Amino acid sequence: MSASVRPVVVVVGSLHYDIMVDAPDRPRKGETVTGFGWRPKFGGKGGNQAVAAAKAGADVRMAGAVGDDDFGRFLLSNLTAAGVDASRVARIDGSGSGMSVAITDSSGDYGAVIVTGANAAADPKSLDDPALWRDAGVLILQNEMPDAVNLAAAKAAKTAGVPVCLNAAPYRPLPDELIALVDILMVNAIEAEQFSGYPVGDIASAVGATRLLSSRCATVVVTAGGDGVAGMQRGENPVVVPAIPVRLISTHGAGDVFAGTFAAALAAGQAFAQCLEIANQAAAIHVCT
Numbered sequence: 001m002s003a004s005v006r007p008v009v010v011v012v013g014s015l016h017y018d019i020m021v022d023a024p025d026r027p028r029k030g031e032t033v034t035g036f037g038w039r040p041k042f043g044g045k046g047g048n049q050a051v052a053a054a055k056a057g058a059d060v061r062m063a064g065a066v067g068d069d070d071f072g073r074f075l076l077s078n079l080t081a082a083g084v085d086a087s088r089v090a091r092i093d094g095s096g097s098g099m100s101v102a103i104t105d106s107s108g109d110y111g112a113v114i115v116t117g118a119n120a121a122a123d124p125k126s127l128d129d130p131a132l133w134r135d136a137g138v139l140i141l142q143n144e145m146p147d148a149v150n151l152a153a154a155k156a157a158k159t160a161g162v163p164v165c166l167n168a169a170p171y172r173p174l175p176d177e178l179i180a181l182v183d184i185l186m187v188n189a190i191e192a193e194q195f196s197g198y199p200v201g202d203i204a205s206a207v208g209a210t211r212l213l214s215s216r217c218a219t220v221v222v223t224a225g226g227d228g229v230a231g232m233q234r235g236e237n238p239v240v241v242p243a244i245p246v247r248l249i250s251t252h253g254a255g256d257v258f259a260g261t262f263a264a265a266l267a268a269g270q271a272f273a274q275c276l277e278i279a280n281q282a283a284a285i286h287v288c289t
């Protein structure tokens with residue numbers, strides 16, 4: 001794909017220095033578990049999605065914030081190495097970069113704790129720069145950033161005629177003003193249940209949740225892990241993409257790979273169902289590598 005026709009994705013989102021811990025199980029309250037090992041990893045939902053979109057062939061512009069510390073330098077160097085334009089990621093003096101600790105158990109599932117750090121200091125006013133939105137095909141947001149930042153980004157995107165995709169993870173109630181600006185709502189099964197009040201335990205119930213949530217957003221995507229993906233555009237029939245059988249190593253970051261790849265495909269002009277297929281394939285490869 002030549003540079004002149006590469007789709008443009010804007011990511012406004014979080015950057016975290018992840019500490020990954022491998023253990024036989026995740027500890028219960030008051031329990032200490034002996035792990036197998038640990039390693040540092042580039043992360044944050046925004047950062048992961050930006051890298052995934054770049055890997056999928058998009059020109060990616062990222063806005064966010066890191067601290068003026070070793071973690072921040074690590075995060076910025078990884079963005080640059082992945083081909084992401086990180087010139088709009090601010091360095092915040094006196095604030096530590098965002099970080100997380102994630103524990104992956106022997107089944108490949110994980111639990112994590114995030115510390116927001118400098119992400120909370122991102123400046124909403126910086127998102128008014130017209131150059132950020134030039135030729136952009138989509139904006140992707142996540143709930144690891146403050147509502148004020150997401151709202152400012154969504155408003156700027158709308159002014160520029162850029163569709164807004166919100167990966168509403170982790171769950172929190174969303175302001176009506178923000179929801180009104182969202183074109184695509186992307187959630188996993190747990191978040192879909194939290195937003196809709198509809199129990200999601202399989203692909204059929206994921207479809208049910210997309211129907212309910214489409215009353216709030218024109219397009220809804222529910223990723224249901226090993227059960228597949230359900231998507232719906234208001235007024236059209238649901239689209240179901242079956243899970244791809246793989247040998248699971250870890251699910252950590254799979255949702256971000258899906259989101260970033262979906263955004264790149266959407267910005268490239270792919271049809272909705274094809275975007276889901278492409279993103280599903282990328283996520284399947286991620287969980288087994």
